[in-house]
Every structure is written in C-alpha cells, then in structure tokens.
Amino acid sequence: MENNIIIDLKNISVSFDGEPILKDLNLYIRDKEFITFLGPSGCGKTTTLRVIAGFIEPDSGDVIFDNKRINDVPPHKRQVNTIFQRYALFPHLNVFENIAFGLRLKKAPKQEIEETVTAMLKLVNLKGFEKRNIQSLSGGQQQRVAIARALANKPRVLLLDEPLGALDLKLRKDMQNELKNIQQQMGITFIYVTHDQEEALSMSDTVVVMNNGVIQQIGTPIKIYNEPKNAFVADFIGESNIIDGIMREDFQVDFSGHRFECLDKGFAPNEKVDVVVRPEDVDVVDVDKGMVKGEVTSVTFKGVHFETIVDIGGFKWMIQSTDYHEVGKKIGLFIEPDAIHIMKKSEYSGLYGDYSSFSEEFDELSDASVDNGEEE
C-alpha cells in the first residue's frame, strides 16, 4: 500500500495576506488514481493543486512526491503538468507548436516530437489540426489542445484545474467521458479540481470534499453520496433533507414526530443527530398510510421527475417523484430504513437541508459566482 502512494501532503498550511486558505491539510494520493478535489469557491481546492504544481510554497508542512520532499523544487522541475482553468494556450503558437512546447524545451529529437504530437492529437481527436491558429479553435478544441500539450510531456501526474468550467453542458458531459478514457489509456494519476458535484461523482475514483481550507470527507463517490459525514457534505453532494433527530438506540431514530427504523448504530442512547433523507428515496403515499404527513407547498417540473416541496410540521422537505401532486394537497410520506442516514452533529448542523428558503434562482446565481470567482 505504502509504495503505491505518489503524492503525500503532510500538515500543509497556506495563507494569503494573513488569511488562512489551507489549514493543516493531510492527504495522500495513490498512483494511477483519478482523484477529485470538490468544494465551493474559496474552499482551497485550487490552492492545494497549486501547492502540488509548485506555484505556491506552503507556509508549513511537507509536499512529498515519490517519497521525496519537493517543497523546494521549482515548477519546471516537477514531474507534474497542469491544465489551467482557461487553458492558457500560447496564442502566438499554432496547435502543433503548443503541443510540442515541452518537448522542444527538453530538446527532444525532431522525429520524436512529431510522433508524440501526432499521437497526442489522435488521442484528443484533433487529427489534422496541427497548423491551426489557437484563436480559430472552439472552446472544446482548445481544451483538447491543452490536454494534449500537458500529456505530451508524459507527466506522472496530471493536474486539472476546473478544465471543463468554460464549456457548455453537452460538451462538458462528452469531455468528462473522454477525460476518464484518456486517464485509463495513459495510466497516470489525474488530480481534478471542480465545484461540480456531478462531475466529481461520475469521473473520480476518490473524491475529496473540501470547505474553508479543511477536508470534510475523503472517499469513493458512492460512499460520499450515501454516507456523508456531515451536513455540509450531505448538502453539497446532491440534494438532502437534513432533519434534527434523536438516536433512541441502535437502529431506532426519532425525527419529525415519528420513530423510524434505520441501519445505523454506535451512537450513545438519546444522542442528538442529523438525519439525512435523499429526496429521491422518499415514497409518496396516501395521507392515512404515511409515516409522516404534510401539505404540498410548491411543485417544479424537472423533466425526469417533479420536485415537490412538502411542509411537515414547519420543516420543508424536498421530494423527487415521477407523480404530480398539486399545491395544497395533503400527502403522506413513507421512508424505508435504508433510505435513512444518521450523522453525528457538527459545526454545519442546522445550516443546511431545509428547503424553506429554497429558491432556484438563488441557486443559479451562486453557481455563476462560483464559475467566475474561483480562487483567483
């Protein structure tokens, strides 16, 4: 196991102008793994990436690469390559020269340069684009050139800083698949930074959820989704109803005025907990058959399902179902034991998971601000 680790960050702290950005961060990354740093704007994910790339020297802590401390190694001597947020392609060079840039610096023979560039262009599906100007390429094509340029250097680790952020949705989906394929073909480590939870879940072997310079949870996408460690993770990854509950005993939890069976144990008797119920795990039943009852306050059509907000004892739940229930209708909810996830109380308790102030518009606004203001 130990031999398998390519990068090890030990007690990394970084601050700008006295403002702490990373707080005593510890993380190891396995070779050939696809790992994603996920978190909102300003959480320190890009900073972590830049520490690995060598553009930021940590105030304290060690950056270990291949069992060697590389804190003092400048960026150009590190065996990692980066794909930048806005690609950072060299506008004065054509596609070929952009990709050949690193090889030319290494004074690679002409033959090798041409072979590598051709192979890279093939890899990113840009055959025949050699002589094109960078400015004449679309965003997606530029993205591919950026990938080819980084990979041409045969890095041990590829760092990707929100590489798909500037692409439209459809293209983003395609590129996600392509990136995953490339990673598997090349057999190298990808460290991926994003604020898009869906992207993180669909591509990664391991997801690192970060907030305020602190790692919240590390795990596989499924584990992170199904067993979030705290309210922040539960809310950030997918939609969650997070309700205050009391763990009566193992497998028994009280919330919303009802005792539910669950699959969780190991809490103190009567311990206060956060209960997570995913909106898609709730079954809507007739009022009299429901474990809890409530009134529909709003409905939004989302394509694959309806997003229904239900008021249950003053707490607004979100429920995703394919059935339509009009506003004002009284409905009952049925929740299976395996749909319930119990979390220990944390600093984030009570901050998330209530949809009473839910507004789609607001959600989009905050998304946009994330896109533009990512830790510059």
Place this chain on the structure above:
Amino acid sequence: MKIASKIYTVLLYLFLYAPIFVLVFFSFNAGRSTAVFEGFSLKWYQEILNDSTTLIALRNTLVLAVLSAAIATVIGTAAAVGIDRMKNKYLKSATMSVTDIPMMNPDIVTGISMMLLFVFVGVFLNIQDVLGFWTLLIAHITFNLPYVILNVLPKLRQTDPHLEEAAQDLGCTPIKAFVKTTLPSISPAIVTGMIMSFTLSLDDFIISYFVTGPNFQTLPLRIYAMTKKSVKPDMYALSTIIFVVILVLLILINVSQAKADKNKQSVKPISKGKKIVKRVLAGAVAVSIAAVCIFGFPGTDNGPSIAVEGVYSREYAGTVLNVYNWGEYISDGSDGSLDVNAEFEKLTGIKVNYAEYDSNESMYTKLKNGGASYDIVIPSEYMVERLIHEGLVRKIDTAALHNYDYIADEYKNQYYDPDNEYSVPYTVGMVGLIYNTTMVDGTPDSWSIMWDKKYEGNVLTFNNSRDAFGIAQYLLGHDVNTTNVADWQAALQKLKEQKPCIQAYVMDEVFNKMEAGNAAIAPYYAGDFLTMQETNPDLAFVYPKEGTNIFIDSVCVPSSCGNYEAAMMYIDFLMEPEVALANAEMICYASPNTAVINHENYSLRGNEYLYPKKKVKVQYFHNLDPATLKLLNDLWSELKLY
C-alpha cells in the same frame, strides 16, 4: 451624408498633407524663396549632400534617437513588468503616478531641471564639459521611458498570467517562461513604445537645447539656430527626403503585412509580434544604411581649399576647439564654397566642435549656466558689453593676432570694448528701409513713410520690441537707449499711430512677403535685402535720414575657454583674407575686414548698401537696465493689444 463625409475626409487629408506638399514643392525651387517659384531645380538636394554640418547633425539625431529608443524600451519594459507584478495596490498606483509625471511636465521644466542636475553632478565629480552626447542620451532615455511604460503596461494587464505558469509547468525556468510567452504577446506594445520613443527623440528640441554641449548638435537644434538668417531651403530638401523615406517604409510594411495575412494559412505562422519587431528592425536598419549611404561620411567632400602662410602651427593638433556661433553664420562648403572649419582642421590638426545658437540671449544662457565650455563665441555688441561686465569672457591679446590689422579702424574702440581687449569684429549690419518700387512712389528717405496712410495695410515692421521701438525713436530724435519713461511713452504713442498701416509684425516672414510683393515697405538688414532682391528685382533699399541701428557681431573668448592658443589661432584664421572673404560672401552682411572690402574677387565689393559711401547716422543698442527693460516689455504688450 455620404458626400458630406467624403468632403470631410478630403478636407482632413488636405489640412494634414498640404503643408508637406508645399514643402516638397519648394524643395525643387531654383531660388531660395518660399513665395516665388523660380523654376525646377535639384540644387537644394545637391547642396544638402554637401552640407556637412547638417549631415553631422542628422547623423547625431539618428544615432541619438536609435540609442535612446532602444535603451528606453529595454528599461521601460522591465519597469512595466515590475510595476505590473507589484502586489501592493497603493504602492503600484503611486509608482505609476510618479512614472507619469515626467510626461505631464512641460518640456522646459524637464529640460532645465536636467541641465541643473547634470551641471551639478559635473561640478561634483569635477568633470569639465559635462554637457554633451551622454547627457543628451540620458535625458532622451528619461523622457522616453514613461511612453514605453504607458504602452506596455496595459498590454501586460491583458496578458493571461497563467501563460507564464503554463510555460513553467511545461519546463521553462521563470525567465525563459517570460521570454517565451509574455514577451511575444506584449511585443506589439513594446514596438509601439519604441517607435514613439524614436519619434519623440528625433524631434525633441526643448530638452535637447538645455542639456547638450558644444560637441553634439542635433538636427532640430541646428534648424532652430538658423533663424538669424532665414531657414536654408536645403532643409526643405532634407525634410522631403525624410518624408519620402518614411512613406516608402510605411508602404513596404503595409504591403508585406497584407501579403503575410493572405498567406497566413499556408505559412507556418510566426508570432505577429515577432513579425512587427523584425520589420521595425529591418526598417531601422534600412534608414540607418540609407542615412549612411546618402549622407556618407560628411566633411570629406573636396571643396576649394586655400594656401595660407606659416602662422599656423600644428602644435595643438589633436586638441579640441568648441566654437559657438549663430546659425548659418560661416562658410560651410555649401554651393562649392570654402569649408572654413574643415580648412582650419586640415591646417592645424585641431578638431573643431561647431554648435549654433539662434539668439544672443540663448547663447548667454548657455555660457552663464556652465556645464559646457566654449572657446569661441560671436555675440553682438550689446551682449559683448554684458559678457565683459559679468566676467564671462576673457581678455584677448590682440597684439598677438597676426591679422588684426585687417580690421577697419571704424569698428575698433567701440563703446562696449573701448580698448579692444575682448572682442574682434566679425560682421557688421545696418537696418534700412526696403521698399517695392512698383508699389511706392518716388524714393523715400525717411522712416515716416511707414506712417503714410497711402500704404495702409502694406507696411511690415519688426516683431521685436527693441527694433520696432527703435524706428519710432529715430523719428522722434530720441536716444534708443534712453532711460526716460516719457521718451518711451512718446515712442509708444507714435507706434500706436502707426498701427493702422501695419500689415504684420514679422521676423523671418519678411523674406517671403517682400519677395512675393505682398507688402510694400519693411525695415530690415541690408545684407538680407540683397538676398530678397535676387528673387524680386523690384525691391529697393534706403538708409533713412533720421538714422538707424547698427550691430557688430564680434568674436570673443569665454572665460571657460580651455584651449586659448587654439582659439587665438582660430580668430586669426577667421581674419585671413580668403577665409573672411568666403564668410562675407556666404553671410552677405558687411565685413569689417579691409582685406575683404578691397578684395578683387569680392562680389559685393563697393556694394552701395553694405558699404554706403555717404556716412549713415547710426545708433547702437546698449544693454537696458532692468527697470527700462521691464517698461519696454510692458509697452510692447500694450502696443500688441492696442
């Protein structure tokens, strides 16, 4: 709308280019007038190629412009990069404001402060002659810097900071990353900054004027110094050549740019910036080569030479003599004449640094401020008096001069130098009345004709207070140097009465106006009248009976002189009959040198205007005391506003 915009465009270009076309047109004029076209001729082009002083000035200007632009570009770019990367916002904006200030400063402030600094440092480090090429270069770099920074900085801000990181990420050292990414993307701005610097440096006059010394004269300084006589038409030829060279360069650049754009897809694209850099460099090289080719090695042409007998030793060969003279005030080899300085150099082996000034006052400023030492200056009589008074000139042992006896006695022992201890007369001139015989009836003999209502709107007069008031004072019978306020007031009253008759207050323009017959009457110097008469034979000249002003420009040796023996040799050389003759022919003013006056080859020998048989009543202008000078200035303003 369309027609209106077309008319607008035509007018715009007309206003922009009309002056240049006029200049080009008159550069082919056979005569020296800019008012009358006397036939097609390439004479001035020929002349400019033989005008070694101008060619040296041009070469100096080009060398200075290229060097200062190049150095300012390097320093300015580095500074811009530094400013761009400053983390502290307040420090950054403060630095930028400080950088901008020199640009806002009036040139004259920059010029004077730089001169003071250089002189101070010169004194501090005990350097004689601190002002010269190096101070000019430093000054030009300094005033060019803000322009480079101002061009480069915005472009830097537009440049993606991640580009350099990307390059480092791919294996570049930080410096290499800058060279490979940021530099190409800001190179258009760098080139623009460089071109701006080059142009600014090329035509700077004010700052250069203050910080240069005797051994380095630029073209703008030289042209400006020509105002004692009118600007020589070979300047038109020179301007035309410069204009055409730039035009051709621009066309070449545009054509090749268009071609490059067409071929863009098929050619391996080089960076646009690089292309521009290459072109500009090519252009600069072409200009320099052209300059060197056309203007060759100035001063090596074979004009006539003279044989002088053995009073000139080569004892001081290799030393330098700094001569500071009026513009166009020596025979310089043009038009097949004798190149006086070159002859002197050949004879003695002494290197002559020849610089020019446009007025007694600007020469005085240079002497007074120090920082540069001159060995020879040629001030007018009132300035000689002032220089003696202030100890700025030293005594000359006239007894040791071999040719001093040539100087006519009537010009010796004048009020400003009663014992001939400081000055040797060089040229003499008197103001008279020039009139157009086709417009004026009879033969005027009095200044009063300038008040004659018959010539309303057809009279020109001096655009300079001393000379303009002088005319009124002769008429009133006053002393031109009076300290009596009432006398000055009376003169003002007289001039106010004259105002309806006056077409314009002029200096140099008098040539064009009189040559073209645009005015009937003008007071000016006899020597200049001869020049005008060549173009317009209808002109006539008279010395009015009330008297007139006389000037004597004399050779002096400043007290800062470091090569007295060479200076003495030079003064002797100027009085040498052949040399003095060449100068007299060229300057066209009267010579105080009897060997010239009686020389059989002298084309103006016995000229009735330069050497009138009848004694002319004359008055010298003396230095006015400060109170009178102020009064005169006030009255002059009052007259202008009247």
